[in-house]
Amino acid sequence: MKAKKALLIIDVQNDFCPGGALAVSEGDRVVPVFNKYIEIFIKQKLPILADRDWHPAKTKHFKAYGGLWPPHCIQNTPGARFHPDLKLPPEAIIVSKGMDPDKDSYSAFEARDDKGRAFVDLLRSMGIRDLFVGGLATDYCVKFSILDALKLGFGVTLLTDAIKGIDVQPGDSQKAIDEMIARGAQKATYSTLS
DSSP, X not given: OOSSEEEEEEOOBGGGSTTSTTOOTTGGGHHHHHHHHHHHXXXXXXXXXXXXXXBOSSOTTBGGGTXXXXXXXXXXXXXXXXXXXXXXXXXXXXXXXXXXXXXOOOSXXXXXXXXXXXXXXXXHHTTOOEEEEEEEOIIIIIHHHHHHHHHTTOEEEEEEEEEEOOOSSTTHHXXXXXXXXXXXXXXXXXXXXX
16 A cells, blocks of 8 residues: 555444444444554554544434434534544544534535545545545445545545445445445455555
């Protein structure tokens, strides 16, 4: 791996893991895999970005206000925290999405950093051209983030051993993977990168 690459971890938050408000089945299984990827990127001195849902208590994203989902990842709640076993280094850059109560904001490209910079501007300012992406959930935030990255001209590698899906409809996750690959994403696993 050369420079201009970054690891993008999507929504590995308590509410998306078993016991959470919107748990992805076996969502916590991505955590030890990500910890191995994090080690690779630290050794290579490559950036690590962690995207998170960061919703207000009232948002059209939630069922009570016309959306699809139960309340989850509400700002400054335990459910919005990253999974406690995820070993994010201190230098990891955290970006937040879902803060606009009028938008669903599934994609990391709708996120902003703590200075308010748009995610795409942050990536471009760092010279990042290729993203290695995994997280929760395959069929929503991972898919929309990857499709946006490809549309914007980034190279994308889907880390297939570090994703889990919701599968609202059976097979949604596989369809999402097929669509990401058809649009130009590459696939990799820890064993192929290490």
